[in-house]
Amino acid sequence: xxxxxxxxxSETIIEMADILxxxxxxxxxxxMEYLAKSPSCICNDLVEELPLAQPTISxxxxxxxxxxxxxxxxxGKNICYCIHPKKWTEVLLHFEMxxxxxxxxxxx
Amino acid sequence: xxxxxxxxxSETIIEMADILxxxxxxxxxxxMEYLAKSPSCICNDLVEELPLAQPTISxxxxxxxxxxxxxxxxxGKNICYCIHPKKWTEVLLHFEMxxxxxxxxxxx
DNA sequence: TTCCCATATTGCAATATTACAATATGTTTT
DNA sequence: AAAACATATTGTAATATTGCAATATGGGAA
Numbered sequence: 669x670x671x672x673x674x675x676x677x678s679e680t681i682i683e684m685a686d687i688l689x690x691x692x693x694x695x696x697x698x699x700m701e702y703l704a705k706s707p708s709c710i711c712n713d714l715v716e717e718l719p720l721a722q723p724t725i726s727x728x729x730x731x732x733x734x735x736x737x738x739x740x741x742x743x744g745k746n747i748c749y750c751i752h753p754k755k756w757t758e759v760l761l762h763f764e765m766x767x768x769x770x771x772x773x774x775x776x
Numbered sequence: 777x778x779x780x781x782x783x784x785x786s787e788t789i790i791e792m793a794d795i796l797x798x799x800x801x802x803x804x805x806x807x808m809e810y811l812a813k814s815p816s817c818i819c820n821d822l823v824e825e826l827p828l829a830q831p832t833i834s835x836x837x838x839x840x841x842x843x844x845x846x847x848x849x850x851x852g853k854n855i856c857y858c859i860h861p862k863k864w865t866e867v868l869l870h871f872e873m874x875x876x877x878x879x880x881x882x883x884x
Numbered sequence: 885t886t887c888c889c890a891t892a893t894t895g896c897a898a899t900a901t902t903a904c905a906a907t908a909t910g911t912t913t914t
Numbered sequence: 915a916a917a918a919c920a921t922a923t924t925g926t927a928a929t930a931t932t933g934c935a936a937t938a939t940g941g942g943a944a
Contacts, residue, residue: 669903670929676827677802681809689800693932694785694793701789704877712890719784724933726892745890745941751878760871767868769812770859777932778899801902820920829904834922836902853911853920886944893938901930908923914916 684762687735687755695720696728700751703738709750711740792870795843795863803828804836808859811846817858819848 674682691697695718702717703709711729715722729749732738736755741748782790799805803826810825811817819837823830837857840846844863849856 669927670901670931672801672902672930673828674802677806681802681805685800685802685805687800688796688805692793692795692797692800693780694782694789697789697793697796698785701874701877704874710890715890720781721934722891723893723935727932730892742941747891753878756875756878760875763868763871766809766812767864769809770861770864777897777934778901778930779932780900781933818920823920830921831905831923832903838922850911853913855921888943889941891939891941894936896935897933899930899932902928904926906924909921911919911921913918 684759687737687759690731690735690737691759693728695725696732699725699728699732700737703749703751709748710746711749712746791843792867795845795867798839798843798845799867801836803833804840807833807836807840808845811857811859817856818854819857820854 739752847860
């Protein structure tokens with residue numbers, strides 16, 4: 669059906685899955701890594717950096733924005749995008765939480 | 777087009793994005809958390825645990841298996857699924873790598 | 885104002901994903 | 915062998931995602 673069933677899952681799981689799905693695309697993951705590394709965060713760089721057309725990049729940026737992973741601020745003619753550290757930390761902590769349960773568990 | 781462009785992205789990014797995309801579904805994320813927590817890892821539990829039909833769960837399991845996040849071993853009538861710790865660690869390390877770049881960076 | 889420049893939005897067309905019923909497969913029990 | 919159980923596969927319908935051309939928007943420069 670293409671539609672993802674959400675009834676029966678916790679809010680936390682649904683939100684985290686949504687974030688991971690957004691991260692699960694080469695362009696969007698690249699954008700996150702680029703934003704994490706680069707000192708500036710002007711969007712125009714991305715058009716040159718990524719092998720995708722400008723409208724496509726714009727769409728990916730808006731998805732990242734939708735789930736709160738990045739935030740954009742208008743700065744004159746450009747838009748300054750950067751990672752939202754709080755949201756990013758949430759994701760990292762969730763991963764570390766799963767890892768913790770995993771550690772003290774005997775494998776099959 | 778529905779097809780994800782991969783030309784121009786590194787192998788690492790493509791693989792990591794693929795893994796995250798697979799994790800980015802409530803059922804599959806729940807399966808990972810369930811496997812991380814539960815002492816046993818019989819698949820049949822999942823059919824009772826998740827609000828989805830058996831064939832659907834089976835498909836999700838095979839996606840998780842495809843990207844190497846879990847491994848299954850036939851154990852008589854049942855199949856023993858468990859998390860592949862090495863793959864999981866790879867994902868965690870990738871997240872921590874991004875976080876590291878993020879830390880020593882001034883925000884907009 | 886008019887012309888650029890950076891970015892967003894819209895409107896497709898192609899492909900991918902999701903869910904489940906029905907069915908198949910393989911194993912254990914009787 | 916037959917029945918029962920656990921899981922996988924197939925087929926199908928509905929919906930989501932992706933990419934880009936064309937276009938819109940909105941700011942700064944001339």
